[in-house]
Amino acid sequence: MITSKLIANGIIRAIVIIVASALGIYFLYQIQSVLIYLVVALILTLIGNPFLDFFKKRLKFSHNLATITTIAIFIAIIFGILILFVPLITSQSQNLSLLNTKEIEKNAIELINQINAFLESHHINAKKLLNFNNITSKINFGIIPNFLNSILGVVSSFGMGLASVLFITFFFLKDRVLFIVGAKKLIPDSHEEQILNSLEKINHLLSRYFIGLLLQLFIVFLLYLIVLLIFGIPNAIIIAFLCAVLNIIPYIGPLIASVLAAILSMISHLGSDFQTEILPTTIYVLIGFWIVQLIDNNLSQPIIFSKSVSSHPLEIFLVILIAGFLFGILGMVIAVPLYTILKVIGKEFFPDNKIIQLLTKDI
DSSP: OOOHHHHHHHHHHHHHHHHHHHHHHHHHHHTHHHHHHHHHHHHHHHHHHHHHHHHHHTSOOOHHHHHHHHHHHHHHHHHHHHHHHHHHHHHHHHHHHHSOHHHHHHHHHHHHHHHHHHHHHTTOOHHHHOOHHHHHHHOOTTHHHHHHHHHHHHHHHHHHHHHHHHHHHHHHHHTHHHHHHHHHHHSOGGGHHHHHHHHHHHHHHHHHHHHHHHHHHHHHHHHHHHHHHHTTOTTHHHHHHHHHHHTTSTTHHHHHHHHHHHHHHHHHTTTSOIIIIIHHHHHHHHHHHHHHHHHIIIIIHHHHHHHHHTOOHHHHHHHHHHHHHHHHHHHHHHHHHHHHHHHHHHHHHOTTOHHHHHHTTTO
């Protein structure tokens, strides 16, 4: 029989759960930076595990020495990237802080007028298609020095986060056995073997996936760099690096990279003739980038990803597509790792399901 006391207890319990959940969400929101550090450190750990095992098994390093060497490799790579970017950003921000931005505005307006004249010469009414006067009037060229100075601020604050991530990664690698022993104490005995097998397979597959992703990005970076160097685009290494990083976003990232490359190619030739120099160079760069994407989409990406996570290329494509529709760009980025985790869990806990057997036959 439902009494007023029972109803009151139920209401109080519901209120407590709601308040506790709200406080928990608020707490997670407040420590979101720490959570990001943990996620990044976990990814670096997955990437570092094969290196750690290589140093221990092949080179006979001690566990601590192998851990230190792996972290040193990460630091060397990050330091190399910073050496590549920081001097350029510093010099450009110093130059632009002293630069008369009227000159930039003059060149940009000249470029827009040349585009207008080119379209008019091909019987395209550019004034109806694009209102160039409004475009030039709304662009505030004075923000360029401020923008680059803000980038410097981000780079300087990046150091604290980087140190935190590397510190966490070091202990993830060094004490991974202790973490496994601790996890065993928390896992119910009835599912201990299944959970530990899942964790081992997830660790193995995701390590292969992230290393495969780095290999794919390196291949794309080299191909982009070759294209940019062929057509004499300034700062080719940095532009190729940025465009390669955008490839982390499946399908949309390469499109953004192409647009970025086109814009930077046009900016690098400000003041030149549009029809004879700017337009042909930009078109050639875009064609080169599209050829790189054809190579990546049809050769390197399917081979690397299908081998690393033991999934068919069509399967990966559909998973990324569905995740993109449901959760946007973030869903596309995390689709393959999350799908791999779900496949491993499904195989361990539901091995008799025919669909799961079909999807996990190569795991």
